[in-house]
Amino acid sequence: MVEFKQSLYRELxxxxxxxxxxxxxxxxxxxxxxxxxxxCTNNLPSKHLFTG
Numbered sequence: 001m002v003e004f005k006q007s008l009y010r011e012l013x014x015x016x017x018x019x020x021x022x023x024x025x026x027x028x029x030x031x032x033x034x035x036x037x038x039x040c041t042n043n044l045p046s047k048h049l050f051t052g
Contacts, residue, residue, distance in 0.1 A: 002043045018044065 005014035006024055017024040030036050 001040060003045060003048065 001018050001020060002022075003016060003018055004022060004024075006017050006019075008015050008017075019025065028036070028038070
């Protein structure tokens, strides 16, 4: 997970979001019954929204 800015609406400034590989919200597509392994790596800055 990384922090980056993304346009959420054309008439507003970019918004700071958290996502994966530049994608917000992250999308994961798998077939029914398919096994899935997700490894999350936290690359958020040490100071962010929830740390004050």
